[in-house]
Amino acid sequence: MSSAPKPHVPLVILGAGVIGLTIAYIAACDSDVIFDITIVARDMPGDWDSQAWASPFAGASWSPHPLGATDERVRRWEQITFDRLWEMAPSGLVKISPSKILGETDAILSTIWWKDLVRDFKLLSESEIPAPYKVGIAFNTVTVNPPDYLSWLRSELEACGVVFRRQYIRSLDEVKSLVGKTSLLVNATSLGSRSLIGVEDTAMYPIRGQSIIVQRTGLQEFITVRSGGGLSEHVTSITPRPGLTQTNTAFLNGTHQIGNWDTSLDMSVAKGIFERCSVLAPCLKEEGTKILRHNVGLRPDRKGGPRVEAEHISLPLQRSDGLAPYMRENADGEQQNLTVIHAYGMGAAGYQRSWGVATEVLSLLKENVQTGC
Numbered sequence: 207m208s209s210a211p212k213p214h215v216p217l218v219i220l221g222a223g224v225i226g227l228t229i230a231y232i233a234a235c236d237s238d239v240i241f242d243i244t245i246v247a248r249d250m251p252g253d254w255d256s257q258a259w260a261s262p263f264a265g266a267s268w269s270p271h272p273l274g275a276t277d278e279r280v281r282r283w284e285q286i287t288f289d290r291l292w293e294m295a296p297s298g299l300v301k302i303s304p305s306k307i308l309g310e311t312d313a314i315l316s317t318i319w320w321k322d323l324v325r326d327f328k329l330l331s332e333s334e335i336p337a338p339y340k341v342g343i344a345f346n347t348v349t350v351n352p353p354d355y356l357s358w359l360r361s362e363l364e365a366c367g368v369v370f371r372r373q374y375i376r377s378l379d380e381v382k383s384l385v386g387k388t389s390l391l392v393n394a395t396s397l398g399s400r401s402l403i404g405v406e407d408t409a410m411y412p413i414r415g416q417s418i419i420v421q422r423t424g425l426q427e428f429i430t431v432r433s434g435g436g437l438s439e440h441v442t443s444i445t446p447r448p449g450l451t452q453t454n455t456a457f458l459n460g461t462h463q464i465g466n467w468d469t470s471l472d473m474s475v476a477k478g479i480f481e482r483c484s485v486l487a488p489c490l491k492e493e494g495t496k497i498l499r500h501n502v503g504l505r506p507d508r509k510g511g512p513r514v515e516a517e518h519i520s521l522p523l524q525r526s527d528g529l530a531p532y533m534r535e536n537a538d539g540e541q542q543n544l545t546v547i548h549a550y551g552m553g554a555a556g557y558q559r560s561w562g563v564a565t566e567v568l569s570l571l572k573e574n575v576q577t578g579c
Contacts, residue, residue: 214240215575216386220375220402221394222247223261224352224560225549227359229392232564234366239575244384245363248374251356257469260396261356263415263503265457266557267303267349267428267445268324273511273555275319280512283562285323290561291348292325299355301448305347305428306330308339314432315341339431347428350557351447351455378404379533382521382542389544390574392567396506396550399513403530404523405548407513412504413553414466416475418458421496424489425456431486439463442482455498458483458490462554469502476500508551514563516570519544545574 217233219226222245233241249259256262268288274281294300305324307314321327330342360370375381375395385391395402400410430443445457458479484490521542523530547570552559 212240217241217243218385219245219392222250224556226394228560228564229567232568244369246371251360263501265445266352268347268558270320275317283559286562301349303428307343309341309432312341354450392547394549399550409509414463415503417460417501419498423454505554507553512551513548517546
């Protein structure tokens with residue numbers, strides 16, 4: 207007796223950052239449903255200099271964030287992602303690095319919710335902690351290099367038949383002609399969700415990050431300084447990166463400036479970053495260090511935490527103020543029900559939650575697949 211044929215389901219994903227691409231990858235590999243996927247975005251892998259999206263400018267390592275201590279769903283996303291990236295290390299896309307978190311007080315010990323999530327966790331002895339720090343934690347972490355990693359995701363998706371369409375979507379009405387009768391859409395527009403008409407999530411806000419990419423032999427250890435349980439405005443960390451196209455590079459961070467929309471480079475801030483990181487790794491000031499580039503990016507965070515949920519919307523949009531932009535394809539006034547799976551608001555943790563978020567989004571998509579399609 208033959209099994210029932212798998213349904214073919216058109217799926218549109220808005221956003222080609224790490225969250226949108228990973229969702230597409232998980233959906234393209236699903237064994238129950240054949241998703242015909244189109245990724246629609248203004249910025250694509252390859253647009254490494256565009257500051258209109260966050261993914262190219264991320265540190266892209268797993269590093270603990272406070273939300274995992276209180277939100278079990280976030281912790282699950284991070285566990286799934288850490289395990290997946292760890293398994294990918296033999297490919298060369300992921301670097302496994304010995305890591306240290308240093309603090310001047312024991313405040314960093316107050317939120318070690320993640321000690322069973324990482325590998326080889328231990329508290330450092332007094333002799334292992336450099337001055338002026340008093341407390342230290344060691345573990346092994348995972349890191350990717352955004353240009354290599356995003357390019358790999360895109361090439362894998364294109365090999366699976368995923369279509370990439372460059373288009374700036376300003377209103378959900380613009381996707382009506384793209385989603386087809388299944389009306390299934392993933393919104394992974396991150397900070398763009400604040401201004402996307404039909405979403406307009408004013409809980410979204412930027413966290414300005416300035417960083418430096420250097421090339422330097424001898425940097426093998428991820429190391430970061432925490433002033434307390436959370437992140438201060440001026441953070442200090444060194445993240446060695448895997449290198450498929452460029453070797454011996456590291457990401458020097460940086461800043462964590464909440465609510466700051468400024469994407470201009472501040473060289474006085476860059477000097478402070480380099481000086482702080484040089485205290486942790488004096489070799490940075492030795493001959494042979496190359497400054498490859500300065501980065502400024504806006505991390506897309508959200509008050510109340512990330513948004514990963516389904517929403518049912520009727521198109522064309524009906525607004526009480528009558529200010530929905532005119533769309534020719536909506537001129538007939540025919541209503542269309544749209545299921546939107548939102549997946550945005552990860553702040554500085556997009557890479558380290560990506561596989562877990564994508565797994566949950568796939569479950570939401572399959573729950574909303576129209577059985578008659």
